[in-house]
Amino acid sequence: MINSLLMVVQAKILLVEDDEDDYILTRSHLDELPAFECKLTWVTNLTEGLQKLAEGNFDICLLDYQLGAETGLALLKQAIDTGISTPIIMLTGQPDKQLDLQALEYGAADFLVKGELGDARFARAIRYALSRREFELERLNRLRLEADNRSKDRFLAHLSHELRTPLSSILGYTELLLESDSAVDARPELNIILNNGKHLLSLLNDILDLSKITADKLELRLEPTNLRHLLLDIYTLLKVTATDNGLELTIRSMAALPELITVDGTRLRQILINLIYNAIKFTDTGSITVDIWTEQVEDREQLVFQITDTGVGIPAAQLDDIFAPFTQIEDFLTRKKGGAGLGLAISAELIQRMGGQIKVDSEVGKGSIFTFSIDPGNIANIPRRQLSLEQPASFSNSRQNKLALEGTVLIVDDLPDLQKLTGYWVQSAGASVEYAKDGAEALAMIKQKMTANSYYDLIFMDLHMPGIDGRETTIAIRKMGYQYPIVALTAAMAKGVRQQLTAIGFNDVLAKPVTKHLLYRMLRQHLAGGTSTAENNNIADTPLHFLVVEDDLEAAELMQILLESLGVKTTLAHSAEHCMRELALSQHFDRILLDLGLPDCDGAQLVRRIEQSYPDNIIIVVSGNEYAVPVSASNIVQQSLLKPISKQALSRLVSMCR
Secondary structure, three states: OEOOOOOOEEEEEEEEOOOHHHHHHHHHHHHHOOOEEEEEEEEOOHHHHHHHHHHOOOOEEEEEOEEOOEEHHHHHHHHHHOOOOOOEEEEEOOOOHHHHHHHHHHOOOEEEEHHHOOOHHHHHHHHHHHHHHHHHHHHHHHHHHHHHHHHHHHHHHHHHHHHHHHHHHHHHHHHHHHHOOOOHHHHHHHHHHHHHHHHHHHHHHHHHHHHHHHOOOOOOOOEEEEHHHHHHHHHHHHHHHHHHOOEEEEEEEOOOEEOEEEEOHHHHHHHHHHHHHHHHHOOOOEEEEEEEEEEEEOOEEEEEEEEEEOOOOOOHHHOOOOOOOOOOHHHHOOOOOOOOOOHHHHHHHHHHHOOOOEEEEEEOOOEEEEEEEEOOOOOOOOOEEOOOOOOOOOOOHHHOOOOEEEOEEEEEOOOHHHHHHHHHHHHHOOOEEEEEOOHHHHHHHHHHHHHOOOOOOEEEEEOOOOOOOHHHHHHHHHHOOOOOOEEEEEOOOOOOHHHHHHHOOOOEEEEOOOOHHHHHHHHHHHOEEEOOHHHHHHHHOOOOEEEEEOOOHHHHHHHHHHHHHOOOEEEEEOOHHHHHHHHHHHOOOOEEEEEOOOOOOOHHHHHHHHHHHOOOOOEEEEEOOOOOOOHHHOOOEEEEEEOOOOHHHHHHHHHHHO
């Protein structure tokens, strides 16, 4: 619209005027405007004027008030009512204050007397109308983009649901067969199915991650992270894959590494798995080595990772392209490998958001070296040690390996295969199961239970069902006065979904595909029972370990004395950050006694942080306010203790844990 050299504003103007003399006069005045280059279109009646405006090709409309027996107000009102956004300037032969106000009220951009067309006010009115037009176009474009993004989000949510639902069956039943004795001879083939199913799931997650990055909706969650535990987890996961491919995987530190770093551990894990798995995929013989060290960059230290492989290598001409989305390295050499070409693009974006950068050196036929850095937070005063990937003996795992739970679980799902799979896992944990194929049947079964003064200990509710969906069913259940826990099953885990579902009555959410580990964690929280007798004997030999989070030093030390007198090992933390550091170091405590009144973090927010990063822990809320945090506010909050806490109350808690 603006010519940058001449600074002349170009404008397409529609004139609705039934008097030819006024048309000639208006055209003359427009030609005399020094800062405008106007292309004028003239029509003589309301019908033509409305048709031209509906085409959307004009920047401004000059509209005569008196058009024969009709007035320009009729066209103005119709244009506004039909959503025409072209600014309209009303013209009249005589000043009329009431008409001026009426035209502006109807939506006119301005009101001018025809005698003012030769004045500076006309130029200002034109310039204002053009600015308004430009602003309106920007607004409409923004709304169109937002609508497109909403459509894309809805499509991705639908795609996620449609893919995750069958993946739940593929992965779940494959694991079921691998654990049973009925398909021993087919275990190699079942492992292939399981690995490929997990690969499909990772591709789906990559697509969703790239969508979040593109929409700038991907958020990092920075928490104290135990670097050794993270690397041990990755090494344990990928060493099997490397060995199966005849490769040697080594992860080593070039210097002592900080025990704790402050990063989004989930995303760092994703980056390393992407890069190491890529190295394995493109290496036929030899090894993959991951070297880690710290180096000073300007005023702070960066954590550096280097992944070296002896694989096929990448042509020099293609090195600048491999971090672009949907570009596959193997396009340059071979089509034997699979993948959507998203892993490197997502990793590069995540690394940049984590305060670092990535580079690659490669030679065809000899291998590649990927080097990236991240900001690990302030690690100046963090203890350091050489990396060791020996598997530690963990007493806490022995408390969680086997379940012997009691209670009745209702599974509401319209897909019989997912019903059966989830039901099998629930029954293997010791609970009994009933099934409902949709919301209507679930409501009838719950009403029947309530009539008999009974209830289900836990309900798993699928959200996407024909007829009454999971949301509507849960709202109806809660209106009946049903107070027992309901857990949503959904593949659409977009931002804010958990809060929305909690607000309508769900206690928690399980994302599809549902894993046995996550399902067991949910069952442990809501069903009665414990471990087997043999396990109880083993546990009795191992002291309980509690984390006490309390900013009052005297109260914390008193609680430590009381707990240790009951044979409980106790670790103290005096702030939310201290608590997260202790969790990063130990990963698991038998119980976390959490004071809500911490100086650096709201109690409910800290509960959510612990649940997101360390979901296998159980929290006992400690507060002087009986109604501070209800037990149902979080899946990992088991109960509340009121201050002051007596030794008797702690003794009961310790007995429950044992």
